[in-house]
Amino acid sequence: MKRRTWPALLFVAPAALYLAVFAIFPMLFAGWASLHRWHLLKPEHPFVGLGNFIALARDPFFRNAVGNTLLYVLLSVPLGVISSLLVAMLVSRALRGIGFFRTLYYVPAVSSQVAISMVWIWILLPGEQGLVNSCLGALNRALGRSLFPTDTNFFGEPGWAMLSLVAMSLWIGLGPRMIIFLAGLHAIPQTLYEAASLDGCNAWQRFWYVTLPQLAPTMLFVIVTTTIASFQLFTPVYMITRGGPRRTTDVVLYHIYKEAWQKFEIGMASAQSYVVFAMILIAAAVQIVMMRRGLRQEGD
């Protein structure tokens, strides 16, 4: 037995070492730093206990960032899950050339988020320079009247900026979520659908009573991973809105970045990271518990 373990350990060692150095150690170190007043360049790091966390609770800008993040999660998770499920069902059919479309939907996932951000800046430019606004303009002309406004500054107006980021997230996250749903859909035994049809179920009933319950474990996975990813929104904010207009897109991760790299307050930034960590932990735990309960009732 002993002889079998050490080669196994050898195989996991590189990955374990990587995780230890680049994930576990930084996490523990950040936890320690969060209890100190820690400026990147100052020699002393006085211990402040939970002082950083207490200061955060009082900080209106941090509370604003938490609120923005929650809003983003609440919008992007349900919309993202629903839209990718619909697309997965659309491309799960064995049509000719369907592989092309599956690939097409997956492309954003393998593109650089920086490049995607640049493209979206152009798509959503104000006036008729942007793709969306110029399409609306063309539509107006085709209809012969000005039905749609074409001067919306999507990333520049407080009401629109967050919605634009959500729209972008749907598009970026579509591919990976779609693939997982596809796998889930293919795993559903065809006989269930046949039985349902024989019992006189229509398409909607087949979806509601066969597809959805069978997809529940897949759904749990997709919802939890999407939620985690949504809490970690950063790149588009950094590239496009920089937290503006008027702090409506200042999400927590961007806030942490500024704390660490403009104020150089590593301790405070670590404390903020732990707040995000706690939020993600709670959100994921709640989702898992709720879904498990749902599954168990289904089984009864």
Next chain:
Amino acid sequence: MRAGMRLTAMRTRAVLLMCCLFPLLPACRQESDPRTITLRVANWGSPAVESSFMTLEREIREEFERRHPGVRIQFEQIPGFGQYAPKLLMMHVSGSMPDVISLDASSGAVFMDNGVLRDLAPFIRDDTTFQLEQYFDRLVDIFRRDSRLYSIPFDFTPMMMYYNKRLFDEAGVPYPKPDWTWDDFLRIARALTNRDGPFEKHQYGFYFMNVMPFWLPWLWTNGGDVLGPDGRQATGHFDGPRSLEAMRFLTDLMLVHRVAPTIDEGKAAGVDLFRAGRAAMDLKGHWMMIDYRADNIDFGVAPLPTNTGKPTTVVYVTGLSIPAKARHPELAWEYIKYMTSKEVQIKRVSSGLAISGNRLAAAHYAGTEVEDAFIAATEYARPAWGASVERYPFIETLGEEMLEDYVYARGTLDLQTQLSRTAKLIDAVLMEQAEP
């Protein structure tokens, strides 16, 4: 046979992999020849941009290598201006600092006040071939901390009022005089504003942008400021009567007199309105001249209109510094001396990017109306607060947010209340930093 084929395939793959990694190898290897010294020089900027200016800079560096056999300069450009300071500070903490860095004075406090840089005073004292008097005193003073000096002025620009001569001539308005006041400015701006026709055709007297480095000098020309003289408090200064008056005037330009585009209008235009010939005046630095010349804009330059009888403006300076953790400080000093010398500066400043920090080189380009207006401003221009206040970038964000809120609300907010609120927020930022 099959095993052999697999081996060949593997070998091919290994060779391919090596080819991919090969370009990385020189970067890993610090010094190939033990006699070669690599001098690492860092600057902001994107290495992807190839221009005649970059070629000129490379030639200047190659000349240094020719004069110092066995020295190779490794030029490290750090893209994204916002990334520059964080990246260098991380290099400082991790012990991989370059030997020479460009220092932007307006974000220089964090470097100068935390022991990141080496004091250059001993070099100057021991080096008879170097004369500090060659450099503009006011610029040198920005980099001083008591008896220590952290940077040698490289190049600089004060912010000045550019005006489009063609638009002035068409409207029959005389060019601004050096001693003009806010009233003169407003009168001229009104005469040059034309909001007839569609938005794309609107012409503005002044191109206002909500970038605090561009609007803070307005407070100064009215005797106000964002912080007190010691840079420790905003309350009583940013919300004081002089600043309030200045902010009222600035926002009125957009909301009441309508001689400047509002923040939304400016963004929606999608172009630089001054460069597009749709704004008659714009407050900018020397570097914009390159673009204006390329666009064939017939421009003039005037000092800022002032209400105090005293001219003032802000000056942005770049210096060359040696990090405290540089590996080759003596050679770095030679490089700085070379780069800031009259000879090199004359060559480099020919691009029009900025004015030389070396008086002798600056004098070489004096004599034109525009250049003289810029050089005259060095006598009274003030450094940006970021040269002495580490948290200043945050203060700028707060100031810009306040102005945006106010303009966005179309004047339904009370300006005094907004300024007082922001001043308190700024004080909190400064206090937080001062706490042990």
